[in-house]
Amino acid sequence: MRPGTTGTTGRDRGRRRPAWRRPATALIAGLAAMALVACANAPAPPDSNVALGDGAGAADGADPGLPDRLAGAVSEEAAYAHLEAFERIADQHDGNRAVGTSGYDASVDYVAGVLREAGYEVQTPSFDVRTFTAGDARLTVADAPVTTEVLSFSPATPPGGLTAPLSVRPSAPEDPTPGCDAADYQGMPEGAIAVVERGSCEFGQKSQVAGAAGAVAVIIVNTEDAALPATLGDTENVVPTAAVTRTAGQTLQDGQQATLVLDTTIEQQSSRNVLAETKTGDPDRVLMAGAHLDSTPEGAGINDNGSGSAALLEVAEKLGAEPPAGQRVRFAWWGAEEIGLVGATKYVEGLSEQDAARVALYLNFDMVGSPNAGYLVYDGDNSDNLGGEAGPPGSETAEQVLTDALVAAGAPEPEGTAFDGRSDYGPFIEAGIPAGGLFTGAEEQKTPEQAQKWGGTADQPYDPCYHTACDRLTNIDRTAFERNITAMGSAIGRFAVDMSGVPAR
Template sequence: MGRASTTHGGRGRRLGGRTVRVAAAVAATVALAACANAPAAPGTASLGTSTGSGGGAAAAQADPGLPQRLAAAVGGDGARAELEELQRLADANGGNRAVGTPGYDAAVEHVAGVLRESGFEVSTPAFQVRTFSAGDARLTVAGAPVTTEVLSFSPATAPGGLTAPLSLRPRTPQDTTPGCDAADYAGMPAGAIAVVERGVCPFGQKSQLAGAAGAAAVLVVNTEDAALPATLDDTPGVVPTASVTRTAGAALRDGQQATLLLDTTIQQQSSRNVIAETSTGDPDRVVVAGAHLDSVGEGAGINDNGSGSAALLEIARTLGGAPPVGQKVRFAWWGAEEIGLVGATKYVEGLSETDRARIALYLNFDMVASPNAAYLVYDGDDSDGLGGTAGPAGSDTAERVLTESLVAAGVPGPEGTAFDGRSDYGPFIEAGIPAGGLFTGAEEKKTPEQAQKWGGTAGQSYDQCYHTPCDRLTNIDLTALDRNVTAMASAIGRFAVDLTGVPRR
C-alpha cells in the first residue's frame, strides 16, 4: 500500500472523526431485492447472462436484482482460498510479490488465468517503473551513531559517505510549511547537510529545494518517535536524503560535524497490470474496480494487499464475463503501488481523453481484512473533515453506497477515512474521475470507541504486521474479509446496474 511509501511530509492517514450513521442502511439493497429474480446456486451462472452487445441494448437488460444476488454469492471462504494461493506463490518465489520479482509475475499469471476461466477477455499491459533498493544507512553526528532511515529513491552517497556540518533550517511557530519554500534554505552553507522538519509538502520537494540551495544531503526530522517510511518519488534534482526520529532530531545542533552513508540502487524495470472487462454493458459508462497486487519486499503482503486483490478476484469470478449489467465493469489489479502508485498512474496517463471520460466511477480496495479491523469508507465529499479533499462529483455517492453496503453486511457504524490520494484511487481523482473505496486500517491505532462497536483491541494498530514479514495468512481477520467482500460485491453490483448519483462528465 502506498501509505508506507509516503510522498508527502504531512502525517499519514487520519482515521476516526465523525461516525457515518445510516438510518436505513439496507434500504437500497431491499429495493433491489424486490425486483430480483429468485436466487440460484452461487457462482457465475446464478447471476444470469446478457446477450446485449453493449450500449443501449445492454443497458436495457440490466438486472436490478444483480447486486443482491452477487453479494449473496460471494464470501470470505472464496477470498480466503485466493489468499492461500497468493501465500503459496510468495513462499515459492522468495517470500513476496514485490515489483520486479518472480513472485509478482506468478501472481499476475494466476489472476489472469482465473479471469480467463471466468469468461473475461484479459490483458496484462506492461509499463516501465523505477525500482529502488537500499543497503547500508548510517549516520554519525559529533562522533556518535544516530539511527537513520533512507528515503526511497534517494541517491546514494559516495561509498565512504559524505562528511559535512549540519545546517538546521529554522522554523517559526507560524511556519506551517517547513522546508517547502526556497526561502527556507537561505543562508545555508554550501555543502552542508540540511536538517528540516517533516511537513505538508512532498519529501522530494524538500530534497530538491535543499539541493538547489547547495546542500549535499538532507535529514528529515519525523514528528514522532517512529520510523518514517517515505519516498522522494520521481523528483528531479534531489540529493541523498534520510530521516531521523523526533527525539534524535531534537538533539541535533547547528554546525555539528556529521557523516552520512547511504548505499542505494535505482533501476528501470518493467512491470504489469491485469485488466479484465465484461463483454456486456454500456462501453461509454464504465465502472472500474481495482486493487493493487504487489506487496512490499519485506513479506508476502497477505493483508496488504492480498486481501483486496483476493476479494476482487472472488467477485469477478462470481460475476463472470457477461453479466446482465447496464455499465461495463472493468476489473484491475495494479502493479508497483507500493513504490508510488505507479501501475494505476501509468494506466490513467495512458488513456486518451475520450477513454478517461468513459470511466464513470473508480472503486478502490486496499487492505480489507486487517487483524484489528476498522471499517472505513473513503470520505468522498470531505464532510468528515479528516484532512483529505473532496473528490470529483459522484464521490459522495460512492461513499454513501459503500457505507450502506457495509451496514447491510453487518457492520455497525462505519466511519470515514481521509480521501488523501494515498492509494490507487489517487490518479483517478486527479483526472477528475469520481472514486470511493473501503479500508480496514494500517499502522494507526484503534480507538476505544471503535473497539467497543467493532471488537478488537483499543490502543493497538489496525495491522501490527503492516509492511513486515508477519503479514501472512495468520494476519487476516476472516470476519472483516467476509463483510468487506460482501459489501464490495453489493456496491460494484449496484453501480453496474444503476449509476444514479454519479453525473456524466
C-alpha cells in the same frame, strides 16, 4: 498500500492539491472485446429481491436484483483460497511478491489464469518502472551513531559516505510547510546537511528544494517516535535523503559534524497490470474496480494487498463476464503501487481524454482484512475534514453506497478515511474521475472510541504487520474480510446496474 499521508509518505502529512479538475491526456488503445462465455457461477436470471428500491435508476437491460445476488454469492472462503495461493507464491519466490520479482510475475499469472477460467478475456499490459533497493543506511553525528532510514529513491552517497555540518532549519508550530520553500533555507551554509521537519509537501520537494539551496543531503525529522518508510518518488534533482524519529531529531544541533552513508540502487525495469472487462453493459459508461497486486520486499503482503486483490478476484468470478448490467465493469490489478502508484498512474496517463470520460467511477480496495480492523470508507466529499480533499462529483455517492453496503454486511457503523491520494484511486481523482473505496487500516492506531465501537485493541495499529515479514495469512481478520467482500459485491453490483448519483462527464 503505498506509504502515505496517514503515516509514511511520498506526500507528507497535509491536504492534497485539488488537481482532479485537470483531464488526463495522452493516448491509449481501448481494451479488446471480452470473452463471449460467462463463468459458470455468473448471476442467475432475475428472480431475487430488488436492491435498488423500485429499480427506477437501473440502466436499460440491467437487472436491479444483481446487487443482492452478487453480495450473497461472494464467498469469504473462496477469497481466502486466493490468499493461500498468494502466500504459496511468495514462499516459492524469495518470500515476497514485490515489483520486479518472480513472485510478482507469478501473482500476475495466477490472477490472469483465474479470470480466464471465469470466462474473461485478460490483458496484462506492461509499463516501465523505476525500482529501488537499499543496503547500508548510517548516520553518525558528533562521533555517535543515530538510527536512521533511507527514503525510497534517494540517491546514494559517495563511497564511504559524505561528511558535512548539520544545518537545522527552524520551523514554527503554525507553519505546515517546513522545508518546502526556498525561503526555508536562507542562511544555510553551502554544502551542509539540512535537517527539516515533516510538513505538508512531498518529501521529494523538500529534497529538491534543499539541494537547489546548496544542501548535500537532507535529514527529515518525523513528527512522532516511529519509523518513516517514505519515498521521494519520481522527483528530479533530489539529494541523498534519510529520516530520523522525533526524539532522535531533537538531539541534532546546528553546526554539528555529521557523516551520512546511504547505499542505494535505482534501476529501470518493466512490470505489468492485469485488466479484464465484462462484455455486457454500455462501453461508454464504465465502472472500474481495482486493487494493487504487489507486496513490499519485506514480505508476502497478504493483507497489503493480497486481501484487496483476492476479494476483487472473488467478486469478478461471481459476477461473470456477461452479467445483466447496464454499465461495463472493468477490473484491474495494479503493479508497482508500493513504489508510487506506478501501474495505476501509467494506466490513467495513457487514457485519451475520450477514454477517460468513459470511466464513470473507480472503486479501490486496498487492505480489507487488517487484524485490528477498522471499518473505513474513503471520505469522498471531505465532510469529515480528515485532511484530504473532496473528490470529483460522484465520489460522495460512492462513499454513501459503500457505507450502506458495509452496514448491510453486518459491520458496525463505518467512519471516513482521508481522501488524500494515498492508494491507486489517486491518479483517477487527479484526472477528474470520481472514486471511492474501502479500507481496514494500516499503521495508524485504533482509538479507544473505535475499539469500543468496532472491537479490537485500542492504541494499537490497525495492522501491526504493515510492510513487514509477518504480513501473512495469520495477519487476516476473517470477519472483517468477509464483511468487506460482501460490501464490495453489493457496491460493485449496484453501480454495474445503476449509476444514479454519478454525473456524466
